[in-house]
Amino acid sequence: MKLSRLGNKFSSNIGIVELMNELGKALSENKDMIMMGGGNPSHIPEVQNYLRKSMTALLNSESHFETMLGDYDGPKGNLKFRQALAALLNNLYDWDIDEDNIALTPGSQSAFFSLFNIFGGSDCNGQVKKILFPITPEYIGYGDAAIEDDVFTSRRPKIEHIDKHTFKYHVDFDNLAIDEDIAAICVSRPTNPTGNVITDDEIKQLEEIAKEHDIPLIIDNAYGAPFPGIIFTDIESRWNKSLVMCLSLSKLGMPGARTGIVIADKPIINTLASMNSVMSLAPGSFGAELALDLIKTQDIIKLSSEVIKPYYQKKATQAIKLLHTHLPPDIPWHIHKAEGAMFLWLWFENLPISSQELYERLKNKNVLVVSGHHFFPGLKEDNWPHRHECIRMTYSSEDSLVEKGIQIIAEEINSLYN
Ligand code: PLP
Known part of the structure; x- marks a missing residue:
């Protein structure tokens, strides 16, 4: 198959595709995996109820449904x-x-x-x-x-x-x-x-x-x-x-x-x-x-400020509290101030292994996070240790799973630094 330069680009390894495939594979191969890696929004019942009602109204409308599906x-x-x-x-x-x-x-x-x-x-x-x-x-x-x-x-x-x-x-x-x-x-x-x-x-x-x-x-x-x-x-x-x-x-x-x-x-x-x-x-x-x-x-706007924001903010606060409870205080770990989105970014200063190796170790213990080195698009390799010392974790899973995942991360970090 002879491809153009663009065709070649898309037929070879593309960062985001590889990462999505890797996360998907890890999950499908192991049903016990605690998913702290994805960017899927939570299924918040109040939001889903609202959307279900909108869908019903669309289905029952005189012409909206037909034009929605039938017209460009x-x-x-x-x-x-x-x-x-x-x-x-x-x-x-x-x-x-x-x-x-x-x-x-x-x-x-x-x-x-x-x-x-x-x-x-x-x-x-x-x-x-x-x-x-x-x-x-x-x-x-x-x-x-x-x-x-x-x-x-x-x-x-x-x-x-x-x-x-x-x-x-x-x-x-x-x-x-x-x-x-x-x-x-x-x-x-x-x-x-x-x-x-x-x-x-x-x-x-x-x-x-x-x-x-x-x-x-x-x-x-x-x-x-x-x-x-x-x-x-x-x-x-x-x-x-x-x-x-x-x-x-x-x-x-x-x-x-x-x-x-x-x-x-x-x-x-x-x-x-x-x-x-x-x-x-x-x-x-x-x-x-x-x-x-x-x-x-x-x-x-109401749904965003009264339902969605408090939902994620509460989860972020809980996850941060759990990290403080489980991570040893004398290890140089740092959390990026949680100001939004649905992730916590953890920095383990002077991490004895790379964040990719940490990701692999956690995956073997059934916790899926994302290694931080993926998130530096456009930055030339400059031997900056920081880019191999961070992980991204999602806190949108069920509370008990988030706690279990954080416990396993903390155990691994403790054993690495000691
Ligand atoms: N921008 C950011 C920062 C994201 O995290 C994402 C998805 O995760 C997107 C854009 C793209 O989202 P979508 O194409 O679903 O609108």
Whole structure:
């Protein structure tokens, strides 16, 4: 089989695909495995009840069901959904947008693929333009989402020690020189894998840098504001023409509906819509129709702040308490301050083995986490020990399983350091 360069890229080892396969295989081979590795949202009963009611209403409606399944939407996605969302965001944040500032995509993952290739890669003069992640660790799913090679570049963070066992990453602005080959800046907020929420001040500084260089700042709100609202700090949600805001219905509890949302200046939205047309004619209508009432009534905000956020925040607090109970206090372990998303990021300073070996050992003891070294897309290998000293653990499983998993992690860490 003779493949193109792109074909070869996708037929060889791709980080996120390998990781998903590895996690899936570990789970299917061992039913006793405690899953602390995935990014699937919990099945929260209140959310599911709401969605079940929306589905029933759709099925019983005179024409909605038929048009949802029987008609293509336009390339920007479902018009009624985009109108309702523009109204909600204007009302909530005074953003001054309309439906043509919004495009839907088949999941936000595909929005990132489109955006990274709209801005990154060879320009008309043959210069390879890059996407900058100003702070790593960052979402592994970005790493292979470019058609050309070497499109991503990223920076190490600054580390703030909050107390003996808590730390927080910050953007290291002293090390953020923007060369003319940078075409866009991208951050996830909250960040997968760390649960970090970069501060309003950091966002403002990044926005200034983006404006100064006439490039967009892409903010990935897959877990953030205003929905699903898995964000435990108060933040300001701003939008203007230099920002590209990405949202998703997945972490709300609808990953199966594959609905991503991009809010941006109209020329960017038009380009994104063209990419939608070429790749899939139109984004699917199902997620938009199912969530339409949630958006129109603004119940999505209530559900996010009164149900989804407290659900994850309580689980995070419990997991942190358990880590403090089980991990020996004299070992240099640190938890990234839990500010959102559904993960805890653990740093074992001077870990005697690599985080990948720790992952393997834990897997042999029926606990599945993710080794932290996967989460540095675009960062050149620079012998920085930190990137092999961290793991990501999800706390969304049943409480008793989370406790058992944490006990096993603590036992392993104890035996490694002693
Ligand atoms: N962004 C982040 C930070 C994520 O963690 C994920 C999924 O895990 C995505 C984007 C993509 O999600 P989806 O394509 O389901 O919207």
